[in-house]
Amino acid sequence: xxxxxxFPTLPAMLRHQASVRPESAAFRFRDTPCSFAELWxxxxxxxxxxxxxxxxxxxxxxxxxxxxxxFFFAFYGAQLAGAIAVPLYPGFGAATILSYADACQARVxxxxxxxxxxxxxxxxxxxxxxxxxxxxxxxxxxxxxxGAFPDTRASDPAFIQYTSGSTGAPKGVLISHxxxxxxxxxxxxxxxxxxxxxxxxxxxxxHDMGLILKTMVPFLLGCELHLLPTDLNDVTRWLTTIEATGxxxxxxxxxxxxxxxxxxxxxxxxxxxxxxxALNAAEPVRADTIAAFERTFSLKDVMVAGYGLAEATVxxxxxxxxxxPRVDDxxxxxxxxxxxxxxxxxxxxxxxxxxxxxxxxxxxSAALPVGYFRNDAAxxxxxxxxxxxxxxxxxxxxxxxxxxxxxxxxNVIKQLGRNIFPQEVERVADGHxxxxxxxxxxxxxxxxxxxxxxxFAEVKEPEAKDKxxxxxxxxxxxxxxxDALGFRxxxxxxxxxxxxPMTHNGKLQHDRLKKMYLSRxxxxxxxxxxx
Amino acid sequence: MSPQLPDIVDVVRLQLGIDRVEPDDxxxxxxxxxxxxxxxxxxxxxxxxxxxxxxADLAELASVRDLFVIVLAKLRPAR
Numbered sequence: 365x366x367x368x369x370x371f372p373t374l375p376a377m378l379r380h381q382a383s384v385r386p387e388s389a390a391f392r393f394r395d396t397p398c399s400f401a402e403l404w405x406x407x408x409x410x411x412x413x414x415x416x417x418x419x420x421x422x423x424x425x426x427x428x429x430x431x432x433x434x435f436f437f438a439f440y441g442a443q444l445a446g447a448i449a450v451p452l453y454p455g456f457g458a459a460t461i462l463s464y465a466d467a468c469q470a471r472v473x474x475x476x477x478x479x480x481x482x483x484x485x486x487x488x489x490x491x492x493x494x495x496x497x498x499x500x501x502x503x504x505x506x507x508x509x510x511g512a513f514p515d516t517r518a519s520d521p522a523f524i525q526y527t528s529g530s531t532g533a534p535k536g537v538l539i540s541h542x543x544x545x546x547x548x549x550x551x552x553x554x555x556x557x558x559x560x561x562x563x564x565x566x567x568x569x570x571h572d573m574g575l576i577l578k579t580m581v582p583f584l585l586g587c588e589l590h591l592l593p594t595d596l597n598d599v600t601r602w603l604t605t606i607e608a609t610g611x612x613x614x615x616x617x618x619x620x621x622x623x624x625x626x627x628x629x630x631x632x633x634x635x636x637x638x639x640x641x642a643l644n645a646a647e648p649v650r651a652d653t654i655a656a657f658e659r660t661f662s663l664k665d666v667m668v669a670g671y672g673l674a675e676a677t678v679x680x681x682x683x684x685x686x687x688x689p690r691v692d693d694x695x696x697x698x699x700x701x702x703x704x705x706x707x708x709x710x711x712x713x714x715x716x717x718x719x720x721x722x723x724x725x726x727x728x729s730a731a732l733p734v735g736y737f738r739n740d741a742a743x744x745x746x747x748x749x750x751x752x753x754x755x756x757x758x759x760x761x762x763x764x765x766x767x768x769x770x771x772x773x774x775n776v777i778k779q780l781g782r783n784i785f786p787q788e789v790e791r792v793a794d795g796h797x798x799x800x801x802x803x804x805x806x807x808x809x810x811x812x813x814x815x816x817x818x819x820f821a822e823v824k825e826p827e828a829k830d831k832x833x834x835x836x837x838x839x840x841x842x843x844x845x846x847d848a849l850g851f852r853x854x855x856x857x858x859x860x861x862x863x864x865p866m867t868h869n870g871k872l873q874h875d876r877l878k879k880m881y882l883s884r885x886x887x888x889x890x891x892x893x894x895x
Numbered sequence: 896m897s898p899q900l901p902d903i904v905d906v907v908r909l910q911l912g913i914d915r916v917e918p919d920d921x922x923x924x925x926x927x928x929x930x931x932x933x934x935x936x937x938x939x940x941x942x943x944x945x946x947x948x949x950x951a952d953l954a955e956l957a958s959v960r961d962l963f964v965i966v967l968a969k970l971r972p973a974r
Contacts, residue, residue: 596929596930597923597929623930625950626950626953627950627953629954780931809938811938813931813934813935813938816931835905835908835909836914838909839909839912840912842909842911842912843912843913844912845912851929851931852912852929852932852935854938855935855939856909893909893943
């Protein structure tokens with residue numbers, strides 16, 4: 365049995381750390397230390413400002429801040445003020461941020477100090493129309509901490525993790541303080557993490573693995589944590605930071621490790637053999653990547669595959685380090701057995717299937733959140749049986765109880781470790797006046813970039829358009845997607861009308877489109893780029 | 896037909912969603928390309944011009960013109 369959480373809430377845990385080890389660094393961001401005392405001071409200031417704005421227990425506070433100390437002050441400051449933090453990807457445009465703020469009926473949005481004034485004014489005006497107050501981090505932090513904050517309990521939600529905005533209402537998993545402490549204990553036991561581990565991470569702190577495993581766990585255990593910006597252009601710095609700090613535990617999606625193999629010019633000059641665990645998770649794990657990375661950097665059984673999802677708080681399973689990876693005939697890499705306190709079952713529809721048979725993975729755990737925030741339809745579909753969440757991922761369990769992930773049930777696209785629903789991309793592309801319909805699918809060419817969003821858009825009246833006009837449409841679509849969602853598609857194809865396969869009732873057939881593209885059946889339907 | 900500089904500029908414009916791109920623009924600093932965007936630009940060039948660009952070729956990549964130089968070198972291998 366798991367022990368009761370020593371702290372009821374995350375702010376209580378951080379207050380404790382600030383009192384027992386005030387001068388120790390909670391983390392170092394780009395080498396600059398932030399002590400637990402400074403962290404707590406920042407948290408209380410933000411909480412004081414939010415209280416002065418009238419934020420009450422259970423209100424939602426959107427936090428749109430990239431990696432760095434400001435994020436933690438705002439994220440935990442919101443919780444200390446009794447609110448539910450709602451971390452969002454800082455690359456989102458104003459309209460996307462506000463659509464999430466609408467979905468969770470946020471009272472306040474906290475943005476970084478360095479947002480240009482014109483942009484801030486524009487955003488504040490848009491937000492005001494929805495009764496969302498925009499607080500810049502700088503103003504909020506200038507507040508002197510006030511004394512009393514609402515009592516929060518272990519069962520209160522700490523934050524909402526939006527998994528992605530698919531069709532209809534966005535799905536935000538409501539994660540409680542108790543869920544977090546439980547899942548952290550499961551991961552600590554399963555990954556054998558100790559206070560002596562040295563964490564190095566550039567993963568986004570506003571998203572589950574980067575937030576919970578790579579920052580909350582070290583805060584809880586008092587481990588050394590070296591945090592970097594989420595800048596994949598600088599993978600060398602990630603590795604040299606591991607070398608310089610003697611890092612023992614890092615994590616990233618498969619793509620980032622592949623990028624290291626490609627970008628690091630002189631791998632022999634970098635010694636990262638201090639690593640105990642290089643967790644590979646958040647997108648399909650390639651056996652080739654593990655072999656090549658370990659060979660290149662002289663590691664042995666350090667890179668391990670892991671599996672998790674926000675619907676189980678975060679961590680579900682990880683392959684044990686110091687054990688050779690288990691790879692099946694299809695090239696799938698096992699993520700090992702579930703963590704202590706977590707169980708998985710494989711089901712087909714409603715019925716469990718036998719060992720070795722592929723089906724949908726369902727998860728049972730004491731860390732299972734109550735469900736999605738105010739989304740009855742999604743909650744009705746979430747649970748297989750009471751206490752068991754459907755993951756939407758397909759997999760199987762072998763004779764020894766090792767879990768293998770083989771694919772996904774949903775059409776979600778995993779681009780660089782980020783979950784992207786086709787619908788959110790299509791919604792933006794369909795907003796172009798010359799687009800009839802669009803469909804986004806994930807294509808993995810088996811190369812460095814991994815799975816990428818390929819967007820197919822049917823264009824109105826193609827015969828009336830020359831190359832320059834078609835170019836302009838592609839450029840406008842790419843820019844609109846980047847502005848709204850913070851990434852660019854891997855490819856954009858413009859198609860003739862009625863090229864995208866649909867069912868009788870007008871539902872896009874993503875799988876069929878993907879097959880047509882890969883088998884070159886789309887040929888004459890493609891208007892742009894010209895063959 | 897061997898590619899000309901404007902063909903490369905075109906690939907970059909379309910991939911990044913930018914109307915005007917100059918040959919000396921730096922992909923990351925000037926045009927705001929991410930590493931993922933660059934990987935996708937390379938993939939498009941490989942497909943479009945039927946060549947294969949390896950990791951080592953990208954060491955000096957900074958500007959749009961550098962891409963052109965890389966593509967040309969691949970099409971006419973030095974002997």
